[in-house]
Amino acid sequence: MILVTNNPKVQGDPGISCDKEYIEGSLKDVLIAVRDRIHKGHKLLSHPLSGSLKPNETPYKSILISKEAGSMDWDSLQIIENSIKVCEKFVRYPKKCGYNNQERLLADFSEVDYQLIVAALKSAADKVGGEIL
Amino acid sequence: MGKYRVVHYINQFFAQIGGEEKADYRPEAREGFVGPGMAFNAAFGDKAEIVGTVICGDSYFNENLEAATKEVLDLIKSFEPDIVIAGPAFNAGRYGMACGTVASTVEKELGIPAITGMYVENPGVDSFKKDIYIISTKSSAAGMRDAVKTMAALAMKLAAGEEIGASAEEGYIPNGIRVNFFEEKRGSERAVDMLLAKMAGKPYTTEFPMPDFDRVEPRPAVKDITKATIALVTSGGIVPKGNPDHIESSSASKYGKYDIEGVFDLTESTYETAHGGYDPVAANQDADRVLPVDILREYEKAGKIGKLHRYFYSTTGNGTAVASAKAYAAAIGKELVADGVDAVILTST
Amino acid sequence: MKLELGNIFIRDIRFDSVSKVEKGILFVNADELRDHLLEDENIKSVSLEIARPGESIRILPVKDVIEPRVKVQGSGGIFPGILSKVSTVGSGRTHVLKGAAVVTTGKIVGFQEGIIDMSGPGADYTPFSKLNNLVVVCEPVDGLKQYAHEKAVRLAGLKAAAYLGKLAKDVEPDEVKVYETPSLKEGIEKYPDLPRVAYVQMLQTQGLLHDTYVYGLDMKHSLPTMLYPTELMDGAVVSGNCVSACDKNTTYHHLNNPVVHDLFAKHGTELNFVGVIITNENVYLADKERSSDWSAKLAEFFGVDGVIISQEGFGNPDTDLIMNCKKIEAKGIKTVIITDEYAGRDGASQSLADADASADAVVTAGNANMLVSLPPMEKVIGHPEVANVIAGGFEGSLQQDGTIVVELQAITGATNELGFNKLSAR
Amino acid sequence: MVKEIERAGLPVVHMCTVVPISLTVGANRIVPTVAIPHPLGNPALSIEEEKELRRKLIDKALKALTTEVEEQTVFEQ
Numbered sequence: 014m015i016l017v018t019n020n021p022k023v024q025g026d027p028g029i030s031c032d033k034e035y036i037e038g039s040l041k042d043v044l045i046a047v048r049d050r051i052h053k054g055h056k057l058l059s060h061p062l063s064g065s066l067k068p069n070e071t072p073y074k075s076i077l078i079s080k081e082a083g084s085m086d087w088d089s090l091q092i093i094e095n096s097i098k099v100c101e102k103f104v105r106y107p108k109k110c111g112y113n114n115q116e117r118l119l120a121d122f123s124e125v126d127y128q129l130i131v132a133a134l135k136s137a138a139d140k141v142g143g144e145i146l
Numbered sequence: 147m148g149k150y151r152v153v154h155y156i157n158q159f160f161a162q163i164g165g166e167e168k169a170d171y172r173p174e175a176r177e178g179f180v181g182p183g184m185a186f187n188a189a190f191g192d193k194a195e196i197v198g199t200v201i202c203g204d205s206y207f208n209e210n211l212e213a214a215t216k217e218v219l220d221l222i223k224s225f226e227p228d229i230v231i232a233g234p235a236f237n238a239g240r241y242g243m244a245c246g247t248v249a250s251t252v253e254k255e256l257g258i259p260a261i262t263g264m265y266v267e268n269p270g271v272d273s274f275k276k277d278i279y280i281i282s283t284k285s286s287a288a289g290m291r292d293a294v295k296t297m298a299a300l301a302m303k304l305a306a307g308e309e310i311g312a313s314a315e316e317g318y319i320p321n322g323i324r325v326n327f328f329e330e331k332r333g334s335e336r337a338v339d340m341l342l343a344k345m346a347g348k349p350y351t352t353e354f355p356m357p358d359f360d361r362v363e364p365r366p367a368v369k370d371i372t373k374a375t376i377a378l379v380t381s382g383g384i385v386p387k388g389n390p391d392h393i394e395s396s397s398a399s400k401y402g403k404y405d406i407e408g409v410f411d412l413t414e415s416t417y418e419t420a421h422g423g424y425d426p427v428a429a430n431q432d433a434d435r436v437l438p439v440d441i442l443r444e445y446e447k448a449g450k451i452g453k454l455h456r457y458f459y460s461t462t463g464n465g466t467a468v469a470s471a472k473a474y475a476a477a478i479g480k481e482l483v484a485d486g487v488d489a490v491i492l493t494s495t
Numbered sequence: 496m497k498l499e500l501g502n503i504f505i506r507d508i509r510f511d512s513v514s515k516v517e518k519g520i521l522f523v524n525a526d527e528l529r530d531h532l533l534e535d536e537n538i539k540s541v542s543l544e545i546a547r548p549g550e551s552i553r554i555l556p557v558k559d560v561i562e563p564r565v566k567v568q569g570s571g572g573i574f575p576g577i578l579s580k581v582s583t584v585g586s587g588r589t590h591v592l593k594g595a596a597v598v599t600t601g602k603i604v605g606f607q608e609g610i611i612d613m614s615g616p617g618a619d620y621t622p623f624s625k626l627n628n629l630v631v632v633c634e635p636v637d638g639l640k641q642y643a644h645e646k647a648v649r650l651a652g653l654k655a656a657a658y659l660g661k662l663a664k665d666v667e668p669d670e671v672k673v674y675e676t677p678s679l680k681e682g683i684e685k686y687p688d689l690p691r692v693a694y695v696q697m698l699q700t701q702g703l704l705h706d707t708y709v710y711g712l713d714m715k716h717s718l719p720t721m722l723y724p725t726e727l728m729d730g731a732v733v734s735g736n737c738v739s740a741c742d743k744n745t746t747y748h749h750l751n752n753p754v755v756h757d758l759f760a761k762h763g764t765e766l767n768f769v770g771v772i773i774t775n776e777n778v779y780l781a782d783k784e785r786s787s788d789w790s791a792k793l794a795e796f797f798g799v800d801g802v803i804i805s806q807e808g809f810g811n812p813d814t815d816l817i818m819n820c821k822k823i824e825a826k827g828i829k830t831v832i833i834t835d836e837y838a839g840r841d842g843a844s845q846s847l848a849d850a851d852a853s854a855d856a857v858v859t860a861g862n863a864n865m866l867v868s869l870p871p872m873e874k875v876i877g878h879p880e881v882a883n884v885i886a887g888g889f890e891g892s893l894q895q896d897g898t899i900v901v902e903l904q905a906i907t908g909a910t911n912e913l914g915f916n917k918l919s920a921r
Numbered sequence: 922m923v924k925e926i927e928r929a930g931l932p933v934v935h936m937c938t939v940v941p942i943s944l945t946v947g948a949n950r951i952v953p954t955v956a957i958p959h960p961l962g963n964p965a966l967s968i969e970e971e972k973e974l975r976r977k978l979i980d981k982a983l984k985a986l987t988t989e990v991e992e993q994t995v996f997e998q
Contacts, residue, residue, distance in 0.1 A: 058779065058780055059778045059779050059780060060810075061811075062810030063702075063810075064738065064810070064811075065738040065739035065742075067810075071606075077779075088780075092814060095849055098845065102844045102845070103837075118606060121604035121605040121606060122606065128703030129701055129703065132778055132779075133702075133779040136778075136779035
């Protein structure tokens with residue numbers, strides 16, 4: 014399993030011991046990196062539009078893909094392409110600003126993304142004997 | 147405030163000039179209303195009035211599209227209207243195309259709001275529903291009364307610059323722009339009603355149509371491939387180096403057409419991809435990996451195919467968006483047929 | 496399973512020295528309720544406010560809305576597995592303070608969201624503007640983590656609702672409605688000629704601030720299962736979902752699930768309402784596959800002719816929705832899905848993140864990206880500065896005169912995907 | 922796009938990596954290709970091997986164009 018993320022909290026958590034690909038960039042950059050991996054035959058394991066936060070709200074995204082690359086997976090492809098389209102639809106609109114506490118806001122977005130991917134990792138761990146957590 | 151000035155466009159039949167035998171009737175303007183215009187005037191009450199009617203035969207219009215449009219437009223303009231109403235055309239195909247052309251050109255070139263009315267299966271609907279409001283009518287003139295009522299109401303709103311509601315409220319054919327409005331029943335009750343209809347095999351209307359999944363009949367196979375002219379088309383975004391036409395990296399609104407006379411191989415220094423939907427490294431190194439010009443030239447020389455068409459067409463769009471490229475794909479298709487191409491190899495990434 | 500719902504119509508809510516329900520008025524002893532809620536050591540302070548229909552009041556950010564109910568007869572208590580012990584609810588008799596609600600607000604995260612305007616144009620979009628609301632504003636103890644904070648506010652809302660609900664225990668209801676679901680076998684015998692219908696309810700279960708609890712169980716850890724519809728009316732399903740105000744299902748929505756009510760309205764006459772299949776919306780894709788397989792399998796097993804599928808939330812649940820629809824249709828069972836749209840502010844973008852030809856009967860609750868302008872209110876309960884970061888709000892959305900321009904998605908319950916409202920789009 | 926060109930009157934062979942997409946967009950003659958970033962090539966091969974790969978795919982495409990079909994058909998081998 015490979016965790017593609019731009020969330021420093023996810024990247025920095027030693028408790029998440031699977032392979033990580035850290036993206037220094039935007040939420041969309043993470044989606045693009047995952048898309049390119051899917052084109053190479055990796056499978057999507059968690060939904061790229063995790064959470065109900067809109068792509069022009071939260072800057073963070075963490076996505077799980079398979080470590081193995083086989084033949085290209087059509088379902089994964091469809092989901093990532095649709096997710097990129099949704100992202101593009103939202104980022105046309107101005108980003109929300111922090112009203113007085115940008116740091117708190119970013120920390121909260123980071124925390125939510127972190128918790129959502131932990132929930133996905135738990136689902137994954139149940140299947141592979143818990144070795145990844 | 148004075149009455150809004152309305153110009154009405156109708157064909158030779160509704161002007162009571164004649165049927166098919168008079169379909170070549172040339173554009174003509176008359177003061178005031180003609181034929182169904184009377185019903186419109188009645189529906190406007192004291193809010194508006196038809197100041198002039200422009201008449202044109204359906205054959206004349208469709209066979210002389212550019213000239214007729216200009217003539218009709220000039221006549222309409224001479225009345226200085228606030229709003230233009232074309233038709234309704236019901237299920238008459240050529241009349242529908244004329245009404246759609248007139249109304250959309252009036253909006254585009256004169257900046258005056260214009261509407262028309264058609265039966266949902268009129269070919270004019272698909273061509274123009276995104277450009278203008280087309281009121282949904284019955285298939286024949288028996289639906290004139292309802293059509294006039296709905297068209298007049300929407301026309302008055304447009305003339306006054308009022309906000310236009312959802313298609314279901316105003317009666318126009320859905321144009322892909324989603325507009326909110328309040329239904330009479332709540333969503334759950336509508337869902338129960340819809341399910342009861344669906345289970346009983348009765349008609350119902352979905353509130354959100356899924357994207358178009360229609361099909362086209364396969365064309366006959368090429369009889370003799372060694373004599374055939376084959377054209378290359380790609381949605382993989384292959385363009386001459388530097389992307390001279392500035393094809394956008396995704397959901398491109400245009401396509402590129404490139405001359406490959408004398409080109410035998412696409413190289414790193416001559417071609418690249420403009421596509422943003424995949425990792426471009428492999429395609430930039432060797433664009434033949436997306437658009438196989440090299441092998442087709444080889445086959446052309448060896449007589450395995452008749453000829454590689456002189457131009458290739460290129461656009462971007464990930465697989466699924468290939469479906470949305472409808473308008474320009476139709477244009478490409480037309481051109482290829484006109485140029486005598488026999489078959490197409492379309493490559494997608 | 497049979498439940499009698501005794502509705503007591505509430506037309507006003509007031510603070511008083513004694514909490515009671517009298518002649519349609521809900522009196523609340525604020526100190527007593529506050530003390531009750533402060534028993535939770537994670538809560539530092541509680542303030543209570545009243546917001547009535549038509550008043551110039553804006554509440555934000557809203558976390559949950561809960562209707563006060565009490566179990567009068569039958570097994571179990573309201574909110575089983577959370578406030579009451581885990582025993583099956585949905586039968587006997589339950590009293591409801593109809594027209595009243597508890598609204599919780601609290602800034603759990605920086606982007607906390609949800610607006611309820613009690614008057615003006617915003618009031619048209621939220622059903623909660625028509626209720627007499629007791630607003631519970633909770634402040635957590637310092638340094639409380641988000642998940643603990645969410646839980647504390649969630650429980651405070653449920654406890655406040657239960658506290659008010661108890662006042663209805665011995666009050667004579669203004670009307671009594673009876674809802675009954677026979678067993679599968681009885682149903683077939685009783686209504687041999689009616690089409691059999693189930694309701695597939697998708698519950699938000701992605702993780703922090705995106706969770707739903709069924710008898711206290713975090714639904715993301717469950718396989719799809721079935722409920723008698725009346726179990727929902729006793730609080731079997733509780734919202735822990737704080738994100739996407741317009742299309743999250745509050746606990747109030749679960750208690751008053753409109754699909755359940757509208758199916759019951761035709762039960763025994765035009766259809767045979769068999770029951771509710773609840774399923775989840777997990778982030779992990781294999782979970783989505785498994786859960787949709789399971790909901791289709793349950794629908795097949797119940798031998799239904801049709802199902803209504805409702806959604807909760809934005810984005811990836813579109814994938815669950817289409818999977819459920821496709822797999823259930825593939826079993827030869829007719830489906831209608833209820834969703835909402837994100838078609839952009841101009842309404843021109845593709846509305847859903849997924850699509851399939853089998854989804855040919857769709858009910859939409861409207862375009863959540865539509866802009867609305869909300870004029871200032873005389874009183875704001877909660878945190879007005881939150882408007883600028885609220886989902887659907889954007890930079891500068893809080894204007895100098897107090898007007899806020901937001902997307903519809905900022906308004907609590909505006910595009911509810913259970914079909915609670917009349918708002919739609921074409 | 923495939924559909925519109927075919928509608929104009931020409932047989933089209935769609936060379937596409939993801940067959941389900943091709944089916945969705947309504948192609949009638951489909952030849953599956955190598956990978957999204959390089960449908961008709963493979964950077965891991967030598968230039969000559971790659972050309973051979975491309976020839977094979979083009980052969981398949983030509984065969985598809987000269988084969989009568991009545992419904993959506995995937996030309997595998």
